């Protein structure tokens with residue numbers, strides 16, 4: 307059996323000159339997990355980056371983060387600049403079968419998050435100037451407009467998202483590409499919102515230093531990010547949070563506060579919502595708390611820090627999960643349905659063990675793409691052209707977010723349930739067996 311290389315580190319081997327992106331400490335950084343990703347030549351599917359996944363833990367502030375090299379950082383920037391357009395047809399309608407919770411969308415999942423974030427706005431007067439940095443399609447700006455705010459601005463790096471934001475926002479809302487921010491906006495805004503943005507930023511401290519200059523001295527940052535402390539509680543498939551390769555920062559309450567405040571740690575207001583699909587933590591932190599120059603990491607009370615042991619256990623479980631999948635697909639003809647992040651992160655590493663494999667995705671925009679020379683087809687087209695697949699092949703559902711939908715559609719197409727591999731069930735079986743021992 308061919309096995310991809312997976313390492314969970316117990317010691318601090320191979321770590322030097324690594325700086326925590328949240329607290330800038332360079333003495334207490336630990337590599338905890340390493341995993342090979344496909345290379346650039348493997349596929350033309352848009353992905354955040356290639357080659358190597360490395361997860362680090364900062365024992366100084368409790369932050370988790372993906373270590374990214376310069377090539378990966380450039381790939382990530384390119385990925386963001388074209389992020390939205392592949393989910394929409396030529397008329398700007400969301401392609402069928404997609405969940406719709408994209409940056410700045412007006413989808414239910416997004417609006418629930420906006421409602422939660424709005425808790426921080428109840429005492430903010432309607433005449434304040436608010437900048438939504440990374441506004442995407444402008445969903446949160448529309449939410450603020452409906453609540454009576456009128457001086458609203460949004461910027462993003464994604465040109466297509468900005469086009470949608472302009473189309474869908476009230477006329478008085480100003481939305482533009484990030485370049486629009488200029489010296490004339492120094493000290494201009496009362497509030498800068500970063501909703502689900504900082505986790506995407508390789509150098510979050512540099513971004514905040516820059517943004518802080520556009521904020522009034524008495525202005526505030528309102529920030530919401532995924533909450534890594536709750537990753538393990540929140541999902542039937544917790545490794546999924548790490549498959550989102552574009553989430554390069556995994557904040558904990560201590561690391562978020564360390565990033566935002568040099569002192570007055572307790573005075574920043576923080577609220578968590580652990581029950582969302584991606585658990586989040588949000589904070590309102592005054593600009594004056596944010597130390598711009600000569601920042602020195604604070605000494606933290608170590609009881610506040612993240613316990614890293616369950617995360618290491620998660621990656622060991624992931625190793626066992628990959629072994630089981632390798633075993634299941636071994637010497638079989640396999641249809642992988644769903645060219646998702648999980649496919650890229652996990653299942654693409656199992657292709658070489660199959661005797662033959664086929665690739666399918668419901669997003670028709672992927673029909674021109676391929677993986678290791680194998681073309682990706684819409685599933686119904688693939689099955690019409692290869693009817694024997696329903697009778698013989700194993701079906702691996704390789705998009706966990708759409709597992710139920712794909713399962714239903716596969717049954718409709720005639721796949722017997724015993725030949726459909728549902729990763730979240732497999733994961734649950736594996737982890738409940740392990741905890742039962």
Ligand SMILES: [Zn+2]
Nearest residue numbers: 326329364367
């Ligand atoms: Zn740190």
